[in-house]
Amino acid sequence: MMMSVRQFAERGADLELVGIQKRFPGFTAIEELDLTIPAGSFFALLGPSGCGKTTTLRLVAGLEEPTKGRILIGGNDVTDTKSHQRPVNTVFQSYALFPHMTIIENVAFGLKRRRIGDALAKAHEALRLVELDHLAQRKPQQLSGGQQQRVALARAIVNRPALLLLDEPLGALDLKLRRQMQLELKTIQEEVGLTFLHVTHDQEEAMTMADTVAVMNKGAIEQMGAPEVLYELPRTSFVANFLGQSNLFTGRVVDTTSAAITVAAAGQRITVPLSRAQRHQGEVTVGVRPEKVTLHVEAPIDTSERNVLGPGRVIDVSFSGVSTQYIVDIPGAGAVVVFAQNVGSGPVAGVDSQVWLSWAIDHGFGLDDVPSETGRFPADDSTSSIAAQRREDLVSELEEN
Amino acid sequence: MAFAAFATAEAQPQAPKKRSRIALFLLLPGILYLVLFFLTPLISLVLTSLQAPSEFGDIGVYDYAFNWQNYVTVVNSYLPHILRSFGYALAATVFALLFSYPLAYFIGVKARRWPLLQSLMLVLVIAPFFISFLLRTLAWKQILSDESFVITSLKALSLMAPDGHFTGTPFAVIFGLTYRFIPFMTVPLYSALERLDIRYLEAGSDLYANPFTVFRKITVPLSMPGIVAGTLLTFIPAAGDYINASRDFLGSTDTQMMGNVIEANFLVLQNYPAAAALSIILMAVILVIVGVYVKRSGTEDLL
Numbered sequence: 290m291m292m293s294v295r296q297f298a299e300r301g302a303d304l305e306l307v308g309i310q311k312r313f314p315g316f317t318a319i320e321e322l323d324l325t326i327p328a329g330s331f332f333a334l335l336g337p338s339g340c341g342k343t344t345t346l347r348l349v350a351g352l353e354e355p356t357k358g359r360i361l362i363g364g365n366d367v368t369d370t371k372s373h374q375r376p377v378n379t380v381f382q383s384y385a386l387f388p389h390m391t392i393i394e395n396v397a398f399g400l401k402r403r404r405i406g407d408a409l410a411k412a413h414e415a416l417r418l419v420e421l422d423h424l425a426q427r428k429p430q431q432l433s434g435g436q437q438q439r440v441a442l443a444r445a446i447v448n449r450p451a452l453l454l455l456d457e458p459l460g461a462l463d464l465k466l467r468r469q470m471q472l473e474l475k476t477i478q479e480e481v482g483l484t485f486l487h488v489t490h491d492q493e494e495a496m497t498m499a500d501t502v503a504v505m506n507k508g509a510i511e512q513m514g515a516p517e518v519l520y521e522l523p524r525t526s527f528v529a530n531f532l533g534q535s536n537l538f539t540g541r542v543v544d545t546t547s548a549a550i551t552v553a554a555a556g557q558r559i560t561v562p563l564s565r566a567q568r569h570q571g572e573v574t575v576g577v578r579p580e581k582v583t584l585h586v587e588a589p590i591d592t593s594e595r596n597v598l599g600p601g602r603v604i605d606v607s608f609s610g611v612s613t614q615y616i617v618d619i620p621g622a623g624a625v626v627v628f629a630q631n632v633g634s635g636p637v638a639g640v641d642s643q644v645w646l647s648w649a650i651d652h653g654f655g656l657d658d659v660p661s662e663t664g665r666f667p668a669d670d671s672t673s674s675i676a677a678q679r680r681e682d683l684v685s686e687l688e689e690n
Numbered sequence: 691m692a693f694a695a696f697a698t699a700e701a702q703p704q705a706p707k708k709r710s711r712i713a714l715f716l717l718l719p720g721i722l723y724l725v726l727f728f729l730t731p732l733i734s735l736v737l738t739s740l741q742a743p744s745e746f747g748d749i750g751v752y753d754y755a756f757n758w759q760n761y762v763t764v765v766n767s768y769l770p771h772i773l774r775s776f777g778y779a780l781a782a783t784v785f786a787l788l789f790s791y792p793l794a795y796f797i798g799v800k801a802r803r804w805p806l807l808q809s810l811m812l813v814l815v816i817a818p819f820f821i822s823f824l825l826r827t828l829a830w831k832q833i834l835s836d837e838s839f840v841i842t843s844l845k846a847l848s849l850m851a852p853d854g855h856f857t858g859t860p861f862a863v864i865f866g867l868t869y870r871f872i873p874f875m876t877v878p879l880y881s882a883l884e885r886l887d888i889r890y891l892e893a894g895s896d897l898y899a900n901p902f903t904v905f906r907k908i909t910v911p912l913s914m915p916g917i918v919a920g921t922l923l924t925f926i927p928a929a930g931d932y933i934n935a936s937r938d939f940l941g942s943t944d945t946q947m948m949g950n951v952i953e954a955n956f957l958v959l960q961n962y963p964a965a966a967a968l969s970i971i972l973m974a975v976i977l978v979i980v981g982v983y984v985k986r987s988g989t990e991d992l993l
Contacts, residue, residue, distance in 0.1 A: 352892050372895040385893035389911040398907075399897035448897070 301328040301484030302363030302376070302451035304349065309358035311344055318344040320508040322358070326501075331478050331485040333499035335492055337531070341508040342488045343382075346454050349486065351375045363451055373402070378445035379454040384437045386429035392416065392440055393425040399448040415447035416440075419473065435466040439473075446477060455487040459494060471498055492532050496520070504528045520578075524567055524657045529576055536625045537576040537656070545569060549650065556621040559596050559653065566655025574656040580628040581652040584615060585645040586638055596653065598622065599645030603638050617644055739966035750960035760967045768951050768968065775948040776975070778860065778935070779928035782867035783875075786924050787917070789868070790875040794916070795909075797876075798883035815876045827866060827939045831857055834940070858942035866934035871927070875920040882916025918987050926976055948972050 309322040319341045326332045334342040347353040349360060351372030359368045367375050378399065386395050393412050400408035416422040419439035421432075429437055438458060445453055455474070459467045475498055478485050489495050495502050496516040503513040504527070512519060512528045523529035526537055540554030551560045552575050561575045577596075591597055601619035608631075615627040615638065625646060629637070638644050742755035765772070793815070801808045818826060833840055834856045844850040856862050890912065894904040910917070932949025935941035941950075948968060955965035 350896055352895070371900075372892070373898045373900050377896070379893075379896045381889060381893060381896075383889055385887075385889045387890055387893070387908060389914075398894070398899070402898040402903060444897070 301330075301482055303328045303361075304452055304484060304486065305359075305361040305364075306345070306349075307359045307361065309345070309348065309360070310356045311341070311348060311353065312356045318508055319348075319355075322509065324503065324510065326484060326486060328363070328484050329482050330501060331475070331487065331499045333487045333489060333495035333502045334505055335489060335495040335502055335532070336505035338490055340505045342490075342505050343456060345505075346379070346456055346486065346488045349452070350377055350379045350454055376451040377454060378448050378450040378452075379456060380438075380441050380445045380458040382456040382458065384429075384441040384458075386437055386440055386444070388429055391426050391428060392421065392432070395429065395440060396444045396447055399444065403448070412443075412447055415443040418446075418477070419443045435463075435470070438466075438470065442470075442474070442477075446481065446483070449481070450483065452484045452486060455485060455489075457489050457491075459489075459491075467494070474498060496532070502532075504531060506531075522565060522654050523576075526574060526576075526656055526658050529654075529656065534579050534626055535576045536579060536582070537574050538622055539572060539574045542570050542573055550655070552655075554622065557596075557598055559598075560650045561653040561655045562651060565651075565653065567657035568655060572659070574658055575653055576656065577648050577653045579614070579626040580612070580630075582625070582627045582646050582648045584617075584627050584629055584638060585647060586642065588645050589647050593650075595647045595649050597645060597647045598625065600643045601625070601646065603640050603642050603644055606638070606640055615644075617646060619646070735966045735969055738962050739970050741963040741966075750962075752963060757963065760963045761971070764964050764967045764971070768948070771946055771948050771951045772968075772971065772975075774860075774945070775929050775972070776979075778864055778867060778945075778947060779925050779931075781864045782871060782928045783921050783925045785864065785868040786871050786875040787921060790872055790879055790920065791917075794876050794879035794883050798880045799886060799888070802884075812877075812880065815873050815880075818873060823870065824933065827870075827933055830866060830869065831939055834862060857940055858937075858945070860945050862940040863935045863945045863947075866940040867928045867931060870931070870934065871924040874923040874927075878919035878923065879913065879916040882913040882919075886912055914987060918984065922980060922983075926980065929976055930972055 304324075304326040306322050306324040309319055309324075311317070311319040322341075322345065324345075334345060336342045344353060348355050349362075351367070351370065351374075355368065359366055361367065362376060386392075387398070390398070393409065393416070396415055397408040397412035400411055405411070413422055413425065416425055419442055421436060421439055421443070424432060424436065429440065432440065441458065459470050471494065474485075477483075485499075487495070487499060496519075499516065501513065502516050502519055504511045504519065506527050512524045519528065519532055523532060523535065526535075529535035529537060538552070538554035538559055540552040540559070542550050543553045543558070544551035545563075547563070549560050549562050550566055550569055550573070551558050552573055554575070559575055563569065566573065566575070585599070588599065589595075589597055598619050601617045601622075603615055604618050604624065605614075605616040607614045610631070612628045612630050615629065617625045617627060619625055627646060737754060738752075739760055740754075740756050740758060741752035741760075742757040744751040744753045747753075797808055797811045797815075801811065832838065835841065836855055836857070841850065841856055845852055845854070850856075886909065890908050891904050894908045895901075899907060929947075930949050932947060932953050933939055935945050935947040935950055937943060941947075948971075952965045952968050952972075955961045955968065
């Protein structure tokens with residue numbers, strides 16, 4: 290049975306994409322996409338431009354038709370329904386506020402189309418939520434970019450859609466407004482309990498706001514999970530480099546114990562815990578985040594708890610206030626990036642000085658990529674199991690409360 | 691003059707503070723032109739419309755007077771023509787709008803992906819301008835005459851009465867007017883629709899509006915400047931048109947419009963005051979209609 294658009298959604302709805310493929314004349318935007326977003330979650334699709342994330346959003350909104358596959362919202366198949374029949378609202382990247390209507394008319398537009406009573410009062414309420422009720426009678430072009438963005442948000446959430454789609458809605462805002470809006474979005478999501486699907490190329494935005502982040506690349510999802518998990522344990526080199534920075538080393542596994550694997554790379558031995566490595570034999574790529582690497586001006590004592598690289602030569606130092614970024618050239622391993630917190634007094638090593646690097650073995654990770662394969666890694670097929678797990682967690686959390 | 695209504699409605703941009711003699715000097719030719727070719731004839735027309743027949747003169751000789759009864763006389767004798775003029779012009783405007791809007795929408799919105807098709811179709815819309823309007827109207831007279839293939843076929847198919855005519859009927863005149871002004875309607879509509887941002891339509895659809903509501907609530911209001919410009923460019927000249935309604939073209943004695951009456955009074959009857967009075971009435975009525983229309987369509991901030 291179709292979910293009626295004549296009434297407000299009681300709560301957020303699950304979104305399921307099953308075997309979605311989207312071809313445009315000349316190229317394929319989405320190859321094969323399976324995705325489940327549990328009700329009430331804040332889900333971010335993260336990826337570079339052209340990775341298919343906006344197409345995914347437009348498919349869900351009904352503005353594009355999939356070439357193959359089904360779209361389900363709250364268990365109802367909406368693949369063949371038109372955009373205006375879906376219980377979904379979008380905050381567009383361009384805001385798309387109707388220029389010939391006042392702010393209040395813009396916000397009340399959806400309510401009036403659905404013939405929901407008291408449309409104006411509800412629209413004013415939504416404008417108060419984004420603190421713009423005093424501008425209700427203005428025209429969109431008389432508002433600043435940030436205000437327009439908030440109106441676009443009010444115009445979408447006033448309809449209480451089962452699913453709210455956000456298409457890089459914070460892209461045009463300055464840093465301070467962005468922070469403010471991120472906070473507001475998060476608050477609204479918690480208050481209203483909608484399901485949010487947020488599309489962005491800004492990894493920081495995705496990580497601060499979303500419960501679950503899916504990293505998309507070339508029309509498929511590379512990896513999906515909670516932001517901390519994605520950052521701590523990237524599974525592919527794309528994720529490792531798109532979500533923050535990584536130092537990656539490729540080599541053959543030379544030693545395996547019950548707790549760790551050791552890879553011979555860069556003329557040194559790099560050890561990674563077994564539990565943090567995706568593959569345990571053959572050619573393996575291992576890595577470490579730049580902020581976890583420590584810089585030494587004297588050769589550190591080799592212990593079994595840390596990996597040591599060096600000696601190398603500092604080729605670049607750049608100071609950025611909180612931290613200093615060093616680029617160190619290690620013979621055989623190439624350039625390694627180190628972020629050092631400025632807890633002492635400024636840089637400890639200058640350009641051209643000889644340094645050693647070390648990091649705790651527990652901080653390394655091993656990727657799933659086959660290093661010899663340069664192409665895209667196949668889609669993560671465990672997305673639905675992660676989502677199901679996430680849903681179970683939410684259910685048990687709700688029962689506890 | 692009709693467009694003065696637009697000028698006041700628009701937000702006045704900041705004028706440069708410094709007065710420049712050069713600007714005034716550059717304006718001079720324009721001002722002279724308007725005084726010589728617009729203001730002078732207008733005043734002359736008003737004076738002529740108030741003239742009285744010369745007491746001892748021949749037919750066609752008039753003296754300056756304040757004979758305002760001329761206006762009463764012409765309204766009394768030509769009221770059917772006045773009403774017919776505005777009726778035909780209104781009908782032609784409506785038909786031209788109904789014909790041009792889908793055409794302009796297709797060229798300006800649907801054909802965006804194929805710029806070549808877009809330019810080709812625009813050229814086709816404007817192409818009739820390359821042939822004299824009189825020739826084109828004569829051609830229509832031929833095509834739609836009683837012995838023409840079109841009419842004999844219609845009669846053979848019993849779609850028209852055996853003794854029916856097309857030329858000389860009000861329908862033929864309205865057809866001719868509509869045909870003549872379709873490019874004037876299509877081009878402004880196209881320029882408005884060509885700028886229409888599809889994302890507004892998507893947003894409307896996302897906000898539960900069905901395609902018809904999207905058209906009514908978003909497409910039409912956003913293309914309002916084009917609709918206003920197109921309807922004015924059609925209605926104003928159509929109300930004063932005297933070619934289509936003329937007996938020599940698509941009309942008959944029963945379809946005479948104000949233009950034909952003015953022509954007859956000036957050139958045949960030599961009743962210059964009546965012709966001038968009719969011209970002034972035509973102008974005044976158009977000004978009032980246009981003024982009310984522009985105010986009511988509320989397109990000030992879209993222009």
